[in-house]
Amino acid sequence: MIWNPAAECMTRAEREALQLARLRETAAWAAARVPFYRGLAGARLASLDDLPALPFTRKTDLREQYPFGLFAVPQAEVARVHASSGTKGKPTVVGYTAADLDVWREVMARAMTAAGARRGDPLQVAFGYGLFTGGLGFHDGAERIGMTVVPTSSGNTARQCLLLRDLRPAGLCATPSFALHIAETLADQGTAPADLGLRYGMYGAEPWTEGMRRALEQGLGCPAFDVYGLSEVTGPGVSGECEARDGLHLADDHFLPEIIDPATGEVLPPGREGELVLTTLSRRAMPVVRYRTGDLTALTFEPCRCGRTSARMARIKGRSDDMLIIKGVNVYPSEVEAALLDVEELVPHYQLVVDRRETLARLEIQVEPSAALLGRTGESLAGHPATEALRQRVAARLRTALGLGVEVTLVAPRTIPRSEGKAVRVIERS
Ligand code: DLL
Numbered sequence: 001m002i003w004n005p006a007a008e009c010m011t012r013a014e015r016e017a018l019q020l021a022r023l024r025e026t027a028a029w030a031a032a033r034v035p036f037y038r039g040l041a042g043a044r045l046a047s048l049d050d051l052p053a054l055p056f057t058r059k060t061d062l063r064e065q066y067p068f069g070l071f072a073v074p075q076a077e078v079a080r081v082h083a084s085s086g087t088k089g090k091p092t093v094v095g096y097t098a099a100d101l102d103v104w105r106e107v108m109a110r111a112m113t114a115a116g117a118r119r120g121d122p123l124q125v126a127f128g129y130g131l132f133t134g135g136l137g138f139h140d141g142a143e144r145i146g147m148t149v150v151p152t153s154s155g156n157t158a159r160q161c162l163l164l165r166d167l168r169p170a171g172l173c174a175t176p177s178f179a180l181h182i183a184e185t186l187a188d189q190g191t192a193p194a195d196l197g198l199r200y201g202m203y204g205a206e207p208w209t210e211g212m213r214r215a216l217e218q219g220l221g222c223p224a225f226d227v228y229g230l231s232e233v234t235g236p237g238v239s240g241e242c243e244a245r246d247g248l249h250l251a252d253d254h255f256l257p258e259i260i261d262p263a264t265g266e267v268l269p270p271g272r273e274g275e276l277v278l279t280t281l282s283r284r285a286m287p288v289v290r291y292r293t294g295d296l297t298a299l300t301f302e303p304c305r306c307g308r309t310s311a312r313m314a315r316i317k318g319r320s321d322d323m324l325i326i327k328g329v330n331v332y333p334s335e336v337e338a339a340l341l342d343v344e345e346l347v348p349h350y351q352l353v354v355d356r357r358e359t360l361a362r363l364e365i366q367v368e369p370s371a372a373l374l375g376r377t378g379e380s381l382a383g384h385p386a387t388e389a390l391r392q393r394v395a396a397r398l399r400t401a402l403g404l405g406v407e408v409t410l411v412a413p414r415t416i417p418r419s420e421g422k423a424v425r426v427i428e429r430s
Contacts, residue, residue, distance in 0.1 A: 107234070141236075
């Protein structure tokens with residue numbers, strides 16, 4: 001089912017005409033109301049090809065304009081604010097007019113419908129509620145569809161499991177790492193995935209891999225769909241997977257995507273991996289032009305078999321600032337996850353420990369083997385005869401995947417801290 005066929009299935013020509021009209025409106029709106037964007041006044045926008053001539057907006061610009069410097073409407077017209085977590089200094093505040101919230105609900109309804117959500121379905125929303133856009137974004141989208149919302153928010157894993165069993169929601173949404181923690185807890189309690197009756201899971205807010213998708217589908221007994229977004233541009237719903245699960249459909253009538261080479265800023269052609277840059281096309285409270293997301297992906301404009309005609313983006317590989325440089329080799333945590341989950345005996349609980357105390361940074365990968373592996377013999381990890389052989393196999397797999405020798409430590413099941421939101425994958429020792 002397609003939520004809004006008129007918007008989601010228009011021809012490329014119709015889409016591009018709409019994008020150009022909205023881009024001009026956005027540039028004029030921002031130039032007239034936001035000092036930071038004054039330079040956009042009179043920018044030449046004869047076609048979409050003129051977009052690369054406009055300057056980028058960076059995360060640092062949002063920080064410098066904290067809290068309201070990029071707002072384009074008086075405070076009284078701001079219906080809601082959200083904020084980024086602000087792990088590095090001040091948070092980034094973003095604002096929405098009532099009409100902006102309507103657009104957000106619309107794009108969420110599209111992404112959730114593409115994943116299988118239907119009017120009347122109960123949905124357990126296990127994303128955090130509050131300044132983070134996950135909880136309220138899914139909540140509002142679900143209400144727009146006419147679903148029955150179960151707003152559990154994040155955390156309290158035992159209660160999440162109880163409600164999944166007793167309220168029998170059709171869908172669950174959470175970060176993939178928290179969903180995995182829920183699945184593991186259900187298994188501990190002896191609940192079989194098939195007994196839950198879940199029909200779909202919608203996951204996002206952090207990078208994840210196909211291996212994680214398999215683990216979630218097995219652990220929760222339902223297909224897993226990727227939903228992407230960021231607060232600077234609106235929140236979840238910027239893109240999401242359909243039943244074909246062959247890339248995430250961008251709501252590109254509201255968010256105009258480009259891919260650039262992160263080093264040079266040059267625009268890259270479809271299919272090439274680079275940094276995603278987004279321009280909002282309908283946002284009024286806080287338009288952003290050519291926002292550098294830091295997220296690495298690639299675009300395709302090929303038609304999808306589901307009938308939607310939007311641009312699609314590949315699963316996010318990671319953020320450029322998550323990239324580690326170890327002995328001159330670039331390493332993304334998602335590449336480590338993908339390699340680890342090729343090894344059947346491992347579970348998706350892992351951490352990258354970076355030690356910078358010596359001149360050359362060293363990387364240690366800590367990962368848990370599945371409890372079943374040890375359970376068969378009842379032995380402890382250290383004394384288990386298979387441990388050293390498995391460790392060597394994991395190290396060899398990582399060496400091939402990363403092009404780098406890393407230290408591997410198999411840690412006892414349940415020792416890596418479990419996540420209730422965005423998982424912390426990298427620990428720095430310095
Ligand atoms: O994480 C919005 C969101 C909530 C998306 C719920 C999906 C589901 P922020 O806290 O502003 O917003 O963080 C945005 O998270 O730039 C990406 O680096 C990362 N991210 C979000 N979704 C995905 C995804 C929300 N599906 C930042 N895959 C983004 C990989 C993701 N990374």
